[in-house]
Amino acid sequence: MKSPQELAEAVVQKMYDNDPFSKWLGIQVSDVEPHRAVCSMTVREEMLNGFGVTHGGVAYSLADSAFAFASNTVGVVSVSIDNSISYPAPVRAGDELKATAELRTSANRIATYDVNVVNQEDSVVALFRGTVYRTKKEHFPDNN
Amino acid sequence: MKSPQELAEAVVQKMYDNDPFSKWLGIQVSDVEPHRAVCSMTVREEMLNGFGVTHGGVAYSLADSAFAFASNTVGVVSVSIDNSISYPAPVRAGDELKATAELRTSANRIATYDVNVVNQEDSVVALFRGTVYRTKKEHFPDNN
Amino acid sequence: MKSPQELAEAVVQKMYDNDPFSKWLGIQVSDVEPHRAVCSMTVREEMLNGFGVTHGGVAYSLADSAFAFASNTVGVVSVSIDNSISYPAPVRAGDELKATAELRTSANRIATYDVNVVNQEDSVVALFRGTVYRTKKEHFPDNN
Amino acid sequence: MKSPQELAEAVVQKMYDNDPFSKWLGIQVSDVEPHRAVCSMTVREEMLNGFGVTHGGVAYSLADSAFAFASNTVGVVSVSIDNSISYPAPVRAGDELKATAELRTSANRIATYDVNVVNQEDSVVALFRGTVYRTKKEHFPDNN
Numbered sequence: 001m002k003s004p005q006e007l008a009e010a011v012v013q014k015m016y017d018n019d020p021f022s023k024w025l026g027i028q029v030s031d032v033e034p035h036r037a038v039c040s041m042t043v044r045e046e047m048l049n050g051f052g053v054t055h056g057g058v059a060y061s062l063a064d065s066a067f068a069f070a071s072n073t074v075g076v077v078s079v080s081i082d083n084s085i086s087y088p089a090p091v092r093a094g095d096e097l098k099a100t101a102e103l104r105t106s107a108n109r110i111a112t113y114d115v116n117v118v119n120q121e122d123s124v125v126a127l128f129r130g131t132v133y134r135t136k137k138e139h140f141p142d143n144n
Numbered sequence: 145m146k147s148p149q150e151l152a153e154a155v156v157q158k159m160y161d162n163d164p165f166s167k168w169l170g171i172q173v174s175d176v177e178p179h180r181a182v183c184s185m186t187v188r189e190e191m192l193n194g195f196g197v198t199h200g201g202v203a204y205s206l207a208d209s210a211f212a213f214a215s216n217t218v219g220v221v222s223v224s225i226d227n228s229i230s231y232p233a234p235v236r237a238g239d240e241l242k243a244t245a246e247l248r249t250s251a252n253r254i255a256t257y258d259v260n261v262v263n264q265e266d267s268v269v270a271l272f273r274g275t276v277y278r279t280k281k282e283h284f285p286d287n288n
Numbered sequence: 289m290k291s292p293q294e295l296a297e298a299v300v301q302k303m304y305d306n307d308p309f310s311k312w313l314g315i316q317v318s319d320v321e322p323h324r325a326v327c328s329m330t331v332r333e334e335m336l337n338g339f340g341v342t343h344g345g346v347a348y349s350l351a352d353s354a355f356a357f358a359s360n361t362v363g364v365v366s367v368s369i370d371n372s373i374s375y376p377a378p379v380r381a382g383d384e385l386k387a388t389a390e391l392r393t394s395a396n397r398i399a400t401y402d403v404n405v406v407n408q409e410d411s412v413v414a415l416f417r418g419t420v421y422r423t424k425k426e427h428f429p430d431n432n
Numbered sequence: 433m434k435s436p437q438e439l440a441e442a443v444v445q446k447m448y449d450n451d452p453f454s455k456w457l458g459i460q461v462s463d464v465e466p467h468r469a470v471c472s473m474t475v476r477e478e479m480l481n482g483f484g485v486t487h488g489g490v491a492y493s494l495a496d497s498a499f500a501f502a503s504n505t506v507g508v509v510s511v512s513i514d515n516s517i518s519y520p521a522p523v524r525a526g527d528e529l530k531a532t533a534e535l536r537t538s539a540n541r542i543a544t545y546d547v548n549v550v551n552q553e554d555s556v557v558a559l560f561r562g563t564v565y566r567t568k569k570e571h572f573p574d575n576n
Contacts, residue, residue, distance in 0.1 A: 015194025021201065024190055046168055049212065050159030056212070056224055057165065057205025064200045068193065079231075080200055081398055082370065082419055084516055086226035086544050086563060088537035105520035105556050110369055110421060112518050112559060124537050127544060129561060131370055131518060133398060133421075225542055226514065226563055228372055230400050230419060232393035249376035249412050254513055254565060256374050256415060268393050271400060273417060275374060275514055277542060277565075303482025309489065312478055334456055337500065338447025344500070344512055345453065345493025352488045356481065368488055370518035375511075 002143050004034045008073035011139045012037060015069060022065045025058065029069060035103035035113075037069035043095045054091035062099045063115040063128035070101035071113055071130070077137040078111070083130040089123055096120040099128075109134040146287050148178045152217035155283045156181060159213060166209045169202065173213060179247035179257075181213035187239045198235035206243045207259040207272035214245035215257055215276045219283050222255070222276040229272045233263075240264040243272075253278045290431050292322045296361035299427045300325060303357060310353045313346065317357060323391035323401075325357035331383045342379035350387045351403040351416035358389035359401055359418070365425040366399070371418040377411055384408040387416075397422045434575050436466045440505035443571045444469060447501060454497045457490065461501060467535035467545075469501035475527045486523035494531045495547040495560035502533035503545055503562070509569040510543070515562040521555055528552040531560075541566045 002010060012032045016022065022039075025047075031038035041062055049055035063085065071078040091097065101115040110133060117126035146154060156176045160166065166183075169191075175182035185206055193199035207229065215222040235241065245259040254277060261270035290298060300320045304310065310327075313335075319326035329350055337343035351373065359366040379385065389403040398421060405414035434442060444464045448454065454471075457479075463470035473494055481487035495517065503510040523529065533547040542565060549558035 017194075018196065019192070019194040019199070020190045021193055021199035025201075046164045048163070049165055049209075050161075050163040051221070051223075052162065055163070055165035055205060056208045056227070057169075057201055060204050060208070060227075061199060061201025064204070065193075068200070077195070079195075082228060082230035082400075083200070083204075084226060084228040084372065084561070086537070086561075087224055088539045088542070088544065104559055105518070107520045108421075110520070112370075112520065127536055127561075129516070129518075129559075131419075133396075226544075228417070228516065230393070230417075232395045232398070232400065248415055249374070251376045252565075254376070256376065256514075271392055271417075273372070273374075273415075275563075277540075305482075306484065307480070307482040307487070308478045309481055309487035313489075334452040336451070337453055337497075338449075338451040339509070339511075340450065343451070343453035343493060344496045344515070345457075345489055348492050348496070348515075349487065349489025352492070353481075356488070365483070367483075368519055370516060371488070371492075372514060372516040374514035 007075045007143065008032050008034045011072050011075055012069045014139060015072060025061055027062060027065050032073065034073050035070060037066050037101050038098065039066040040098045043091055043093050043097065045093045048093060056087060059091055059097065059117050059126040060085050062097055063117050063126055066099040066101035067113050067115050067130040071111060071132045075139050077135045077139060078132040079135060081131045081133050083128060085126055085128045087126055089125045091125050151219045151287065152176050152178045155216050155219055156213045158283060159216060169205055171206060171209050176217065178217050179214060181210050181245050182242065183210040184242045187235055187237055187241065189237045192237060200231060203235055203241065203261050203270040204229050206241055207261050207270055210243040210245035211257050211259050211274040215255060221279045221281040221283060223279060225275045225277050227272060227274040229270055231270055233267055233269045235269050295363045296320050296322045299360050299363055300357045302427060303360060313349055315350060315353050320361065322361050323358060325354050325389045326386065327354040328386045331379055331381055331385065333381045336381060344375060347379055347385065347405050347414040348373050350385055351405050351414055354387040354389035355401050355403050355418040359399060359420045363427050365423045365427060366420040367423060369419045369421050371416060373414055373416045375414055377413045379413050439507045440464050440466045443504050443507055444501045446571060447504060457493055459494060459497050464505065466505050467502060469498050469533050470530065471498040472530045475523055475525055475529065477525045480525060488519060491523055491529065491549050491558040492517050494529055495549050495558055498531040498533035499545050499547050499562040503543060503564045507571050509567045509571060510564040511567060513563045513565050515560060517558055517560045519558055521557045523557050
């Protein structure tokens with residue numbers, strides 16, 4: 001049977017291996033533990049929007065990946081119900097973004113995570129908050 | 145001087161021409177009028193996430209593009225403050241998504257838009273609500 | 289066995305009878321049907337905040353009551369997970385507010401409702417969106 | 433001229449003196465400094481809703497008051513644009529709630545604050561996040 005840390009790492013590895021969108025964005029998972037995940041990526045020119053800054057969907061997707069990884073570390077398939085994001089500062093091509101997702105609250109089958117996204121100067125470029133519903137499906141049903 | 149409809153179309157055309165991320169996603173703008181934009185896209189295999197369904201960032205990005213287009217139709221550069229999204233149904237590879245962004249409320253320099261994203265069966269797959277701040281910068285400063 | 293309309297009305301009546309906070313606010317329920325509720329109230333001087341306008345918690349509470357009534361009309365105890373609200377216009381003492389709560393989406397045990405709050409001039413003063421989790425507990429267990 | 437701490441305290445005192453709704457709820461302000469405010473209250477029977485737990489508007493109003501105080505401490509009238517709240521645990525009559533509002537991000541005229549509401553056992557009963565627009569109006573125009 002996997003320890004909580006082993007389970008967290010195995011779940012995230014399995015999810016990441018099957019996540020072509022995170023890979024296309026260049027997302028790397030740099031740190032995983034139960035209820036926590038850190039992801040990073042470098043913004044490319046092709047991720048800009050019509051204002052010459054990065055499309056809001058990029059920082060959102062990075063945060064959403066970190067959120068999905070963090071919220072599934074406990075081994076139960078956890079699906080997003082709703083998320084919110086605010087954008088205190090623009091993201092530019094070449095920026096190195098780091099998203100840290102951490103559990104805030106958990107009750108019954110509902111849990112809320114915060115994800116802060118910072119750039120290479122440690123300035124916050126996005127504040128993300130997401131809520132998941134924990135299904136009864138396990139990532140590794142034989143892990144008993 | 146452009147009419148409101150001409151201005152709306154010119155702004156969106158200018159934004160879209162400089163938006164490689166929306167183009168990479170395959171987003172098409174199918175309808176534009178003042179305070180309103182409709183965008184569509186077809187989900188590709190490379191947009192899946194670790195659950196075999198579409199990464200939450202894809203529907204978000206489509207909604208965010210429609211929101212950005214709709215909120216800038218009035219000719220003033222309008223930037224997102226914060227957005228929220230909920231996911232009532234999963235999105236699968238091959239799904240054809242359509243996002244309709246419309247103004248809900250406007251006051252002083254703040255405006256709120258709703259974006260509904262439906263699939264080819266007209267089922268809602270994402271409810272998005274976004275708030276913009278209207279800057280004093282115009283998209284076409286000479287349009288007077 | 290109650291019809292859907294009878295069940296909706298019975299649930300709201302039962303909830304309202306045990307809701308002293310809604311009563312203190314002066315909230316009246318004016319229209320109920322499955323997945324929908326309309327509530328109204330008149331703003332009193334004692335509901336103002338430090339700016340001479342109505343405390344944000346007042347319009348929120350009205351919207352939240354309408355949301356709770358609407359989301360429980362189906363007879364299953366449904367509890368709020370998270371809500372968001374925006375305030376496009378100030379509310380003043382004497383204003384007559386009307387909140388209309390309607391179902392937007394429903395999937396598995398999660399449902400999202402929109403509540404629009406307008407004043408006596410039909411201007412939108414609050415946009416509220418709420419998500420509930422449907423428990424397995426029924427309001428009238430013997431209704432079969 | 434007031435120091436930042438003196439200004440923060442003077443603004444909150446002025447706001448609280450004119451806030452009958454916060455007073456009716458029994459809200460006390462226990463700690464104020466620039467960009468931060470702590471408020472507390474005891475839940476009364478008359479604040480319950482139709483489920484025998486506290487109406488969601490009560491914890492919201494407490495959080496919103498703390499948010500309003502914290503965001504105005506800098507001396508500029510700051511008005512709420514939109515807020516979100518989640519409810520990880522029920523609140524019961526007799527509970528002693530404490531809301532701590534703190535600045536998260538600030539950019540141009542927009543700022544985001546987090547407010548955590550805990551009960552007497554230090555369990556989180558509400559997570560609130562609010563965004564303000566900073567007007568150009570000062571609370572004490574002569575403070576120069």
